[in-house]
Each structure stands twice: as structure tokens, then as C-alpha cells.
Amino acid sequence: MNDMSRVERTVDSKDIKIAAKNVQVYYGDTHAIKDVDVEIEDKTVTAFIGPSGCGKSTFLRCLNRMNDTIDICRVKGDILLDGEDIYDKRVDPVQLRAKVGMVFQKPNPFPKSIYDNVAYGPRIHGLAKNKAELDEIVEKSLRRGAIWDEVKDRLDAPGTGLSGGQQQRLCIARAVATAPEVLLMDEPCSALDPIATAQVEELIDELRERYSVVIVTHSMQQAARVSQKTAFFHLGNLVEFGETGQIFTNPVDPRTESYITGRIG
Amino acid sequence: MALSWLLLILLALAVIGYFAGRSRSLASVGGDTRDLHSLPSYYGYNVALTALVPALGVLIIWLLVQPMIVNSTVSGLIPDQAIPEGSDRGLVMSEVRRVAYGLEGAVTSGAMTETQAQDGSADIETLTKTLKDSGQVLTQDITQPILVAAQKFRSMTSTGKVAMQVVVLALALLGAAFAYVRTHKEFRARNVVEQGVLALLLLAASIAILTTVGIVLSMLFETMNFFQLHSWKDFFFGSTWAPNFRGGSELSILPLLWGTLYISVIALLVAVPIGLFAAIYLSEYASGATRSIAKPLLEILAGIPTIVYGLFALLTVGPALVSMFGHGGTLGISWMASSNAVLTAGLVMGIMLIPFVSSLSDDIINAVPQSMRDGSLGLGATHSETVRSVILPAALPGIVGAVLLAASRAIGETMIVVMAAGAIAKFSGNPFEAMTTITTRIVSQLTGDTDFASPETLVAFALGLTLFIITLGLNIFALYIVRKYREQYE
Numbered sequence: 015m016n017d018m019s020r021v022e023r024t025v026d027s028k029d030i031k032i033a034a035k036n037v038q039v040y041y042g043d044t045h046a047i048k049d050v051d052v053e054i055e056d057k058t059v060t061a062f063i064g065p066s067g068c069g070k071s072t073f074l075r076c077l078n079r080m081n082d083t084i085d086i087c088r089v090k091g092d093i094l095l096d097g098e099d100i101y102d103k104r105v106d107p108v109q110l111r112a113k114v115g116m117v118f119q120k121p122n123p124f125p126k127s128i129y130d131n132v133a134y135g136p137r138i139h140g141l142a143k144n145k146a147e148l149d150e151i152v153e154k155s156l157r158r159g160a161i162w163d164e165v166k167d168r169l170d171a172p173g174t175g176l177s178g179g180q181q182q183r184l185c186i187a188r189a190v191a192t193a194p195e196v197l198l199m200d201e202p203c204s205a206l207d208p209i210a211t212a213q214v215e216e217l218i219d220e221l222r223e224r225y226s227v228v229i230v231t232h233s234m235q236q237a238a239r240v241s242q243k244t245a246f247f248h249l250g251n252l253v254e255f256g257e258t259g260q261i262f263t264n265p266v267d268p269r270t271e272s273y274i275t276g277r278i279g
Numbered sequence: 280m281a282l283s284w285l286l287l288i289l290l291a292l293a294v295i296g297y298f299a300g301r302s303r304s305l306a307s308v309g310g311d312t313r314d315l316h317s318l319p320s321y322y323g324y325n326v327a328l329t330a331l332v333p334a335l336g337v338l339i340i341w342l343l344v345q346p347m348i349v350n351s352t353v354s355g356l357i358p359d360q361a362i363p364e365g366s367d368r369g370l371v372m373s374e375v376r377r378v379a380y381g382l383e384g385a386v387t388s389g390a391m392t393e394t395q396a397q398d399g400s401a402d403i404e405t406l407t408k409t410l411k412d413s414g415q416v417l418t419q420d421i422t423q424p425i426l427v428a429a430q431k432f433r434s435m436t437s438t439g440k441v442a443m444q445v446v447v448l449a450l451a452l453l454g455a456a457f458a459y460v461r462t463h464k465e466f467r468a469r470n471v472v473e474q475g476v477l478a479l480l481l482l483a484a485s486i487a488i489l490t491t492v493g494i495v496l497s498m499l500f501e502t503m504n505f506f507q508l509h510s511w512k513d514f515f516f517g518s519t520w521a522p523n524f525r526g527g528s529e530l531s532i533l534p535l536l537w538g539t540l541y542i543s544v545i546a547l548l549v550a551v552p553i554g555l556f557a558a559i560y561l562s563e564y565a566s567g568a569t570r571s572i573a574k575p576l577l578e579i580l581a582g583i584p585t586i587v588y589g590l591f592a593l594l595t596v597g598p599a600l601v602s603m604f605g606h607g608g609t610l611g612i613s614w615m616a617s618s619n620a621v622l623t624a625g626l627v628m629g630i631m632l633i634p635f636v637s638s639l640s641d642d643i644i645n646a647v648p649q650s651m652r653d654g655s656l657g658l659g660a661t662h663s664e665t666v667r668s669v670i671l672p673a674a675l676p677g678i679v680g681a682v683l684l685a686a687s688r689a690i691g692e693t694m695i696v697v698m699a700a701g702a703i704a705k706f707s708g709n710p711f712e713a714m715t716t717i718t719t720r721i722v723s724q725l726t727g728d729t730d731f732a733s734p735e736t737l738v739a740f741a742l743g744l745t746l747f748i749i750t751l752g753l754n755i756f757a758l759y760i761v762r763k764y765r766e767q768y769e
Contacts, residue, residue, distance in 0.1 A: 083656060085566070112659030122650035125673045134668065135658040185654070192658055 031056040031196060031226040032077060037091035039072055039081070046072050050091075050252045052245055054196075059218060059227045061241035061258065063234060065273065068247040070230045074198050077228065078114035079107040095196070112139055115194035119201040121181030123173030123188075128165050131173040131184060132156060135192035151191055158224075159187025160217045179210020186217060190225075197221060199229040203236065215240050234274055238262050246270045285444055289334055289451055293327040296455040300326030303462045317469035325468040328475045330455035334447045341446070345439045353432045361424035371425070378429035379436070381415035388413055397434070399427055498747065501731075501740035509734040514741060520704035520715075522724065522735045530738045532745060534704040538714035542625045542700060543689035545710065549629025550689075551682055554636025561637070562644040563666055574641070581634040589698035592627035593618070597699060600626075604711055615711040619701035622710040628695050632685045639684065643677030643761075644670060676760050683757035687750040693718040717746050 032054040039047035047069045054060050062070040072081070079100060081087040093100050100110055112135065123131050132152045135141075142148035152169070156162040161183040165176070173184055182202060189197060199218070203211040218240050221227055231237050237244055237258065244261040246254045246269075254261060254270045265271045304322035308314040315322075354372050362371050385391040390413035395401065407421050421429075462468070506514070509530055517531030557577065561570055597618025606613035615622075647670050655665040671678075701713025702723065724739040731737065 078657065080653070080657060083652075108659050108661050110659075111657055116653075116657035118650060118653055118657070120650055122648070122654040124651060124654065124669050134655070134660075138658070138660050138664050138668070188654075189658065 029056045030054070031096065032228075033092075033094045033097075034073075034076075035092045035094075037073070037076065037089065037093060039069070039076060039090075040088045041072075041084075042086045046250055047076070048250045050247075052252060052255055054226055054228060055243065056226045057222055057224070058243055059222050059229060059241040060243040060245065061237035062228065062230045062245050062247060063232075063237050063273070064247035064253075066232075069250045070245075070247045071200050073247070074200055074228060074230050077196070077198055078111045078116055080111070080116065082107055112192045113194055114196045114198060115189035115192060117182070117186050117189050117197065117199045117202050120205050121178055121185050123176070123181050123184050125172065125174055127170045128156075128173045128176070128184060129169040132188050132191050135188060139192060141191075141193065155187040155191035156184075158190045158221070159183045160213065160220070161187055177210070179206050179213055182206060182210065182214055183217060186214070186221075190221070194225065196226045196228065199227065201230050201232060204232065211236070234262070246273060248273065285338070285447065288448065289331060289338075292451050292455055293331040296326035296330045296459065297323035299455075299459055300324075300462050303459060304464065304466075304468070307462070307464045315464050316467050317472075321468040321472050322462050322466070324472045325475075326455055326458040326462065328472065329458035330451045332475065332479075333454055334451035337450055338443070338447045341439075341443045345436075345443070349432060349435045349439065352435065353428050356428050356431055357424055361422065375425055375428045375432055377416060378410075378421055378425055379432040381410045381417060382429060382433055384415050385410055385413045397430060399430060401426070495744075495747070498740050498744045501737055502744045505734055505737035505741045508737065514738070518706075520720070522738070524733065524735050528735055530734065532717070532742060534706055535715060535717045535720050535742065537706050538621070538700065538704065539690055539716040539718070541621055541710070541714060542628065542696060542716060543686060545621060545625025546628035546632055546689045546692075547682065547686055549626055550632035550636050550685055553629075554633045554685075555640055555678065557633065557637040558640035558644055559666060559671075562641050563662070563670070574638075577634050577637055579634075580631070581638070583631075585631065585692065585694040586698075588627050588631050589694045592623050592695055592699035596627050597623040600711075614709075617701070617713060619699060619713040620711050621700065621714050624696050624700035625710070627699060628689055628692055631692070631695065632689060635688060636681055636685050639681035640674070640678050643674045643681065646677070647673045676763060680757040680761035683753050683760070687753040687757070690753070691718065691746060691750050693722065697722055717742050721746075 030053045032052075034050055034052045034054075037047055037050045038045065050073060062074060064070050075081045076089050076093060077100075081089060089101060095110070095114065098105070124134065126134070129152055132155050133142075133148055136148060136151050142151055153162065153166075156165065161180055164180060165171075165184075173181065176184060182205075186197075186202070202218075203214050206214065215236065218227055218229065222242075229237075229240065241258045244256065244258040245252055246261065246265075246267075248269055254265060254267045256266075261270060262274060265274065301319045301323035304315055304319050305312070312319060350372065353375060354368055357368065357371055357375070362368060382391070382396045386393055386396050391409060403421050403423060403426065406426065407417065410417055410421075509528075514530055514532055516533070517529055518533060519529040520531055520534045522528045522530060561574055561577075565573060597620070600620065600623055601615050601618050602608050603610055604612060604615040606616075608615075651669050651673060652665055655669045656662070660668070696716045697719045700716055700719060702715050702719065703713050704715045704720070705712075707714065721739045721742050724736055724742075
């Protein structure tokens with residue numbers, strides 16, 4: 015309950031972190047995302063829900079230009095991060111991805127040690143001046159990933175040797191290590207068991223204090239548990255976007271109501 | 280009756296058996312196939328296979344065993360004093376065989392009657408003349424013991440042949456009859472045929488394996504013969520390769536091994552970077568269209584016969600290198616005397632290995648999961664950072680395996696080094712000198728007139744076996760590494 019009161023206290027002072035206006039995405043000839051307008055607030059968890067193939071993951075991947083790696087994918091419209099268009103020619107997608115970190119559906123630790131996994135981002139971006147600083151970043155990130163206590167004695171062990179839930183928290187720590195401003199999570203719990211899911215959800219709630227978090231999920235309970243804002247996608251359209259409580263208790267659009275009550279999907 | 284006729288009769292029996300079995304099965308249910316346990320053709324196959332397979336098996340074994348029995352019996356007939364000084368029983372036996380075939384040929388062509396051919400007390404000189412006149416090959420005059428042995432050889436062979444035909448045909452008929460009688464609607468022909476097919480597949484697999492074992496064993500026996508004639512210490516630890524067919528050769532593998540490894544290392548220095556970079560380009564950067572053209576083109580290199588690479592080395596690469604590094608060449612140095620050199624062979628062998636390395640590495644790089652790439656790109660790494668820090672380390676064990684496989688190809692490669700490496704066995708670090716390899720020496724020791732009792736010839740088998748063991752070891756090690764890597768992601 016403490017948690018809830020804090021949310022309410024801070025809700026008014028929030029800035030818009032990402033503003034998407036009139037976004038269209040095409041895969042070859044397929045129009046995958048149609049006219050999406052959404053505003054993602056800072057220090058807030060925003061959940062994207064919707065049936066499979068509705069475009070929520072595609073839209074998420076637009077936010078850090080991961081779709082650039084797919085040849086046939088084209089994005090139109092404006093996506094502004096802190097007021098700057100991320101699809102502007104002057105923006106380096108590589109720099110952007112350091113600012114907008116991403117956690118994937120399947121835990122994907124690199125076949126390296128736990129330490130090297132976390133140090134990967136800081137190393138390529140030159141965030142640490144020396145080994146001591148790097149050690150500090152790694153420890154801080156692992157603590158933020160709520161996995162420090164479990165791995166502090168075996169930082170040299172391979173990251174692939176951890177359990178699924180630990181791997182996913184390691185991947186979150188890895189994403190946090192590059193000091194991002196926004197964290198995108200693409201169904202981060204779909205490959206995890208309920209206990210690991212609970213741990214990751216708790217972690218997401220803690221991450222909200224520092225970052226703007228966007229999470230794609232298939233589980234409506236999860237969206238209700240972890241997010242403050244929810245966007246419902248259907249067939250490439252953003253159907254409804256609003257306070258999570260309002261979306262789940264009093265949806266405006268009949269399609270949203272059908273989906274959350276299980277009639278479409 | 281010739282063997283081909285026997286085979287034709289067996290085949291005919293099988294075909295007749297097929298139709299007989301099929302129609303008997305149909306007859307047993309009055310034409311209604313639904314009441315049969317198996318489809319009618321299975322009953323046919325059952326009869327055909329039962330007729331054919333045991334008969335063919337006995338035929339093959341008989342053909343292998345009969346010459347051995349005949350040889351050992353006949354060779355026991357030759358008295359010791361009939362073997363001339365400086366010769367041995369084996370040489371006399373080949374003379375016996377020649378006379379036996381000569382008699383057979385003379386009888387067939389009508390130069391001699393059957394009675395004359397079997398006459399043990401025939402006049403030797405007349406007989407020799409008759410045989411030579413009728414065009415039979417004889418290397419020396421026939422002696423009495425050889426004639427007796429040859430006649431015995433001939434009679435045993437022909438008796439054996441008749442017996443074989445009788446036994447094989449009887450087996451085929453018995454088999455067909457047995458299967459035909461068993462054909463009935465309750466009979467599970469389908470299962471029996473299935474078992475038969477399984478047995479055939481097993482036979483094919485074991486023939487392949489047994490052949491390998493046979494190759495190794497034959498090499499092993501000849502190698503043991505070699506080590507009885509030549510000291511193993513000189514072979515493994517000596518320093519000179521100087522075969523001399525008049526005796527007193529120094530036959531050490533070390534200078535040859537040095538040449539082999541030197542050329543292989545140069546080949547790998549060429550093939551590994553180029554092949555690996557090509558694989559990285561193809562799997563990570565090339566568009567689908569480029570890839571679909573470039574990959575098959577690269578793999579065409581793998582289909583070029585190695586002798587063509589040898590010609591390329593001899594006619595193009597060698598002279599080109601000489602015109603650069605040779606006397607009066609473009610670089611103004613005269614390091615290279617002839618186009619036969621370690622560098623020539625190594626470069627061309629490296630070109631040969633490029634598709635080998637690139638194709639294997641390409642598969643391995645593609646096996647690295649996409650989620651690894653996404654993870655790295657999602658952290659703000661560039662494409663080349665991703666390749667360098669994530670994909671290559673993940674693919675490294677597989678790439679090492681590919682390189683080891685390429686190395687074992689390089690060590691065993693023959694044609695290119697025969698044509699481009701030279702024939703001088705020596706330890707030298709100069710890549711512009713001619714050197715020789717294990718494989719070229721095997722070729723040269725075994726070409727031309729060879730005497731399989733001298734160490735100079737038998738050394739080829741010892742060299743071959745050593746080479747085989749080296750490449751086998753490398754292959755096993757490479758496969759072990761590749762397999763260990765595969766377990767990580769699948």
C-alpha cells in the first residue's frame with residue numbers, strides 16, 4: 015500500500031519521455047502498425063497488451079530502432095525521445111540503443127562469464143575509466159538486477175550456467191549497466207516459471223524509480239500488477255491507452271473490454 | 280557355365296518366385312486382398328528374397344574361399360627341391376597358375392585335347408611348345424612338378440566350380456520352394472520382408488566398416504614387414520631420407536613430416552583468414568541475393584579436382600612466384616630457383632581449402648542463435664562489435680573444429696604437392712626451396728617396377744599408416760570439439 019501512495023504522489027510531476035505520433039510500420043507490403051499515437055511517461059511502467067500478432071512487439075522494437083536490422087521493415091511517423099526525433103538522420107541508432115535498453119523474451123546471456131556479460135555494454139561504450147570503475151558499475155548493475163547476492167561469489171562462472179530466472183535478471187542487469195533512460199522489455203517473463211516471474215516483476219517495480227519501463231506482456235494479470243499505464247493493441251491499431259486501473263476496470267472501447275474479459279484474442 | 284549365366288538364372292528364379300508367391304497368396308484368399316495379412320506384393324518379395332539372398336551369400340563366400348583352399352592344397356604338392364634357388368613358394372605358385380590357365384586356354388582354343396591336358400606323364404618340351412604356339416603366356420619352361428601341380432590346380436578349380444553351381448542353384452530352389460509353401464493368408468510376409476530388408480541394410484553398413492578395418496589391417500601387416508627389415512628407430516627418429524634401391528637406405532619420416540607440416544601450415548595461413556572472413560561476410564553482411572550467388576560460387580572451388588589445382592600451381596602460381604622472387608625478378612632478389620617450392624604448394628593448397636573452411640564456418644556462425652545478435656545490438660553494439668565480441672567467441676569451438684578438419688585435408692593432400700612441392704627431403708625453413716611430403720614419397724616409392732620385399736617399397740606402407748593415424752587423430756579431435764560445441768545450443 016505504501017507503494018500505491020508513492021505512485022499517486024509522483025504521478026503529477028511526470029514528464030513525457032517518449033512521444034510517438036502517427037507511427038506506421040510496414041513489413042514489405044503488410045501494414046503492421048497503423049496510426050499509433052502514444053506518450054510514454056518518465057519513471058513509469060507502461061504495459062502493451064493485446065492478442066498475438068497485434069503489433070505490440072513490433073511497436074516496441076521501433077522505440078530503439080531494432081527494426082532497422084530487418085531489411086523489409088519500414089517505419090514512418092515521428093517518435094520523439096526527450097523531444098528529439100529518433101529516426102532523424104543525425105541520430106546514430108547504436109547510440110540510441112545504449113540510451114534505450116532492451117530485454118528480450120528469451121533470456122540471452124552471452125557465452126561469457128557473468129562479469130563479462132554485464133561489463134559488455136560499459137566496455138563498448140567506454141563508460142569506465144579503469145578496472146575499479148568497471149567493477150563498481152558491474153556490482154551496481156547486478157544489485158539493480160536483484161541478482162548480486164546470488165552471483166557475487168561466482169562472477170567468473172559462465173552466464174549460461176544460471177537458471178532461467180537468474181539469466182533473465184542477469185540480462186536486465188546487463189541492460190541497466192549501459193545507464194539507459196528507457197528500458198524496453200519484450201515479454202520478459204514468458205520463458206520463466208511463476209517464482210522467477212514474481213522476482214522479475216518485483217524488480218520491474220523497483221526499476222521504475224530510475225527508468226521509464228515499457229513492457230510487452232501476454233499476461234493481463236502481469237500488466238495489472240506491474241504497470242501504471244496500459245496500451246491495448248489490436249490488429250495493428252492502438253485501441254486504447256490510459257491508466258492501468260481504468261483500462262482494466264472501466265475500459266472505454268468495447269474491443270478492450272472483449273479482450274480483457276477473454277472474448278477476443 | 281559362366282558366372283554371369285549363374286547370376287542370370289538366380290535372377291530369373293527370383294522373378295518367377297515373386298509372381299508365383301504373389302499369385303499363391305491371392306489364391307489362398309480367393310482374390311480378396313482384404314483377407315490377406317500383407318499386401319500381395321510382400322508375399323512375392325518374400326519368395327524372391329528367400330530364393331536370392333542365401334544363394335548369393337553362399338556364392339560370394341564360395342568365390343572368396345575356393346581359391347584359398349585350392350592354393351594351399353596345390354602349394355603343398357610342390358616338393359621343396361622344385362623351388363629354385365633365390366625364389367620362393369609364392370613365385371612358383373604363380374608359375375603353376377600360369378600353366379594351369381595356359382592348359383585351360385589351350386583346351387578351349389582346340390590346340391589340345393582334354394586327355395592331353397590331363398596327362399601327367401606328357402613330354403614337357405612338346406607341351407611347352409604346344410602352349411607357346413597356341414599363344415599362352417609362359418615365362419619359363421615347364422618342369423615336371425609344376426605340370427603336376429598345375430594339372431591338380433586345374434582339376435580342383437573345375438570340380439569346385441561345378442560343385443558351387445550345384446549348391447547355389449539347389450539353395451535358390453530350396454529357398455523359393457520353402458517360401459512358396461509357407462505363403463498363406465495368415466503368413467506375416469510384411470514383417471518377414473521388413474526383417475530381410477533390415478538385414479540387407481545392416482550388411483551394407485558392416486561392409487563399409489569392415490573395409491576400413493581391412494585397409495588398416497593390410498597397412499599394419501605391411502608396416503610390420505617393413506619394421507622387420509628396417510629399424511623403427513631410424514624410421515621415427517632418423518634425420519635423413521635417402522632411399523637407395525641397392526640397399527643401405529636411410530628411411531626417416533622426420534624430414535618428410537617437416538615438409539608436410541610446413542606446407543600445411545602455409546596452406547592454413549592462406550585458407551583460415553580468407554575462408555573465415557568470407558564466411559563472416561556471407562553469413563552476417565551479405566544480402567540474400569548476394570549470398571545465393573556467392574556461396575555456390577565459392578563451393579565450386581571445392582569441386583575442382585586436386586590435379587587441376589596441381590596444374591594451376593605448376594603452370595601459373597609457380598612461374599608467377601619465380602618472376603617475383605626469382606633471379607632477375609620484379610623484386611630484384613633471387614631467392615627462388617625453381618617454381619617447385621613449399622610456397623607454391625602451400626599457396627595453392629590454401630586456395631583449395633578456402634571453401635572448406637568458409638563453408639563449415641558459415642554453418643557454424645549461422646548456428647549462433649539470433650537472440651545473441653539481438654542482445655548485443657540491443658545494448659548499443661555495432662554490427663562488427665557484435666561479430667567480434669559475441670558471435671566469433673560463441674562460434675569459436677566450431678571454427679577450431681573446421682580448421683582442424685582443413686588441416687587434416689592439407690596433410691593428406693597428394694596431387695598438388697606431387698606437382699608443385701618438389702622431391703627433395705630436407706629440414707629447411709626457407710619457403711622458396713623445394714621440399715617433399717609424406718604423400719609424394721608414398722607415390723614415388725610405389726610407382727614403377729616395385730619389389731614388395733624391399734624396405735624401400737614397404738616404407739610406403741609405414742608412411743601411409745603414420746599419415747592415417749595423424750589425420751585420424753586430427754579428425755577425431757575436430758569432431759569432438761564440434762560436437763561439444765553443438766550441445767550448447769541445441
